Amino acid sequence: MIKNIQTKIILIFFVLGILMIGSISLFHIIMLEKMNQSIVTENTVEQAEFQIQIQEQIGQTEIISIIAIGIFAVITLLVGYYISKSVVKPINRLIESAEKVANGEEIEISNQEKKKTEVDGLVNAFSLMTNELKQNLNEMVKQKKQIETILLHVTDGIIAFDMAGKIIHINPAATNLLQLKKDENEFDKIFKKLNIEINLEKIVYLENWTSSEQRINVGEKFINLLFAPFQDENDRPAGVVVVIQDITGHVKLDNMQKEFVADVSHELKTPITSIMGYADTLLETEYDKEMQTKFLEVISSEAKRMARLVTDLLVLSRYDNKKITKEETEFDLGELTKKCIERLQFEIEKKHHHVECFVTANVPPVKADKYGIERVILNIISNAIKYTPENGVIKAYVGFVYNDAYIKVIDNGIGIPEKDLNRIFERFYRVDKARTREMGGTGLGLSIAKEILNQNNGSIDIKSESGKGTEVVIRIPVAENAQRRNLNN
Numbered sequence: 001m002i003k004n005i006q007t008k009i010i011l012i013f014f015v016l017g018i019l020m021i022g023s024i025s026l027f028h029i030i031m032l033e034k035m036n037q038s039i040v041t042e043n044t045v046e047q048a049e050f051q052i053q054i055q056e057q058i059g060q061t062e063i064i065s066i067i068a069i070g071i072f073a074v075i076t077l078l079v080g081y082y083i084s085k086s087v088v089k090p091i092n093r094l095i096e097s098a099e100k101v102a103n104g105e106e107i108e109i110s111n112q113e114k115k116k117t118e119v120d121g122l123v124n125a126f127s128l129m130t131n132e133l134k135q136n137l138n139e140m141v142k143q144k145k146q147i148e149t150i151l152l153h154v155t156d157g158i159i160a161f162d163m164a165g166k167i168i169h170i171n172p173a174a175t176n177l178l179q180l181k182k183d184e185n186e187f188d189k190i191f192k193k194l195n196i197e198i199n200l201e202k203i204v205y206l207e208n209w210t211s212s213e214q215r216i217n218v219g220e221k222f223i224n225l226l227f228a229p230f231q232d233e234n235d236r237p238a239g240v241v242v243v244i245q246d247i248t249g250h251v252k253l254d255n256m257q258k259e260f261v262a263d264v265s266h267e268l269k270t271p272i273t274s275i276m277g278y279a280d281t282l283l284e285t286e287y288d289k290e291m292q293t294k295f296l297e298v299i300s301s302e303a304k305r306m307a308r309l310v311t312d313l314l315v316l317s318r319y320d321n322k323k324i325t326k327e328e329t330e331f332d333l334g335e336l337t338k339k340c341i342e343r344l345q346f347e348i349e350k351k352h353h354h355v356e357c358f359v360t361a362n363v364p365p366v367k368a369d370k371y372g373i374e375r376v377i378l379n380i381i382s383n384a385i386k387y388t389p390e391n392g393v394i395k396a397y398v399g400f401v402y403n404d405a406y407i408k409v410i411d412n413g414i415g416i417p418e419k420d421l422n423r424i425f426e427r428f429y430r431v432d433k434a435r436t437r438e439m440g441g442t443g444l445g446l447s448i449a450k451e452i453l454n455q456n457n458g459s460i461d462i463k464s465e466s467g468k469g470t471e472v473v474i475r476i477p478v479a480e481n482a483q484r485r486n487l488n489n
Contacts, residue, residue, distance in 0.1 A: 157244030161187045165200055168239060177223055177244050187240070194218070196225070204229045204237045222251040263428035267309055267443070271302035312444040316427070319451040326369040326455065330479050333366050333405045334359035334398040340377045341396065344385060351390045360399040367479035372452040379445045380409050380472050388413030404475040416464035424462065425450050
């Protein structure tokens, strides 16, 4: 394009020059011819000599015109060369640089091209400007990719609609949460499918709909939808963004809290009712000493049951709020297990159980909250005693594997059905509610045990089969210095 313009300029310059030289020469020749014609009318010797001079001048004029045209042609070529070198080439380089920037290519300026001319200075300025523009474009592309990456991996779904209700952007989370198909790509089509009565124009234009929330069910999930309008650079309505949140976990937690309150109320109501009933009976009617003692024993038993329940609830509350102060000490897990069995000796003898404790050699000491671990061991062994019929066999093994010390308690009791195994650590969950209440259980023992072990970086695992007994394994990390001593040995 620039080369064509250059050629046209040089051609026009050359033609105008020739026309000017030709016009001057032609005018001079015409004037000489007129003088020659005026002399022809008078035929004298002097006039003949003058006529010869005029003819010579005409010839000289023609030669001069030809030479002038030749010189002008050379000048034209030199001017063309100068224009090409000083103007056209820098402009061509500028165009090539712009094309490279548009195509995302790097711009390189060789040292030879950096000449100290005004046009080359302009080229360098434009090159710096294009490089800066390219850097800005690269930064914009980088930010765009960062936003796209965030939207791609964010767990909340996001859909942007234009004013016509067409999808501008949608991330995978939105597609999955709303279970959208490929042809469902319009505002009305999507939300009519979800049975939501909502209008895009109302969201955009009505102040009361500046932001709107809706809660829906999609399959087994609970979904919260937040509708909010957005504007363009001129502060005019441009569309609507919908944020989709999976609140299934929050809803389940809310339901669990409601169930927990209901369970606590029920657990407290039963002993309170018994205490009030027996106390009112004693107050209203006269009984002999033996009957009064019997009633008072029931009241005492129910009061103790309430006290255990309240104590367990307080313990759970403290662990939940991390208000329990742990006193970590190093202790021998085998010795602690044996002491716990000795403390439960009365219950063991009452049911005529055969209980054994085996400690493998060289079990390193553990570092944990001794009081909390003791409570866990007592809970596990007492459960084995409660739910194993008379003359049962209970075995406790204390050992060491990798960096954990463990206690394994095995009984041949009534066991736990497979369907209940996943829920036994839930608060107030009981496999046999009537039997558990009869034995004085609160339904919080395993929940507390799990909380204590979590606080001490331990774990608990239970395997069981209905009618064939239960196996409980507790793991607790050993002390760091004990690990080093064990490795050195």
